[in-house]
Amino acid sequence: MGWVHYRGDNGSGSLLTMWHKDVFSYESHEIGKGFIVVVGQHFKCSRRCVVVNVYSACSLREKIALWGNFLLSKWLLWTHFGAFVVTLMP
Numbered sequence: 001m002g003w004v005h006y007r008g009d010n011g012s013g014s015l016l017t018m019w020h021k022d023v024f025s026y027e028s029h030e031i032g033k034g035f036i037v038v039v040g041q042h043f044k045c046s047r048r049c050v051v052v053n054v055y056s057a058c059s060l061r062e063k064i065a066l067w068g069n070f071l072l073s074k075w076l077l078w079t080h081f082g083a084f085v086v087t088l089m090p
Contacts, residue, residue: 035054
């Protein structure tokens with residue numbers, strides 16, 4: 001099992017990205033405030049994959065900063081699947 005961990009800020013926003021080494025060959029990663037990008041080779045389809053794990057706080061200001069930082073990095077984002085949890089407070 002391979003993994004990359006982002007500690008977050010004061011216990012909030014911690015991220016963990018994990019993969020099976022017999023399915024995915026790790027090449028590199030990038031960690032930024034609120035995201036982890038892992039690059040590697042998927043053995044079954046013989047393709048290079050970019051996996052993105054994102055944590056976004058509830059604050060709109062912090063969300064805008066996160067996506068601004070992510071878009072300034074060298075990665076382009078295509079979403080094929082994901083779990084998006086949004087909590088709205090009245």
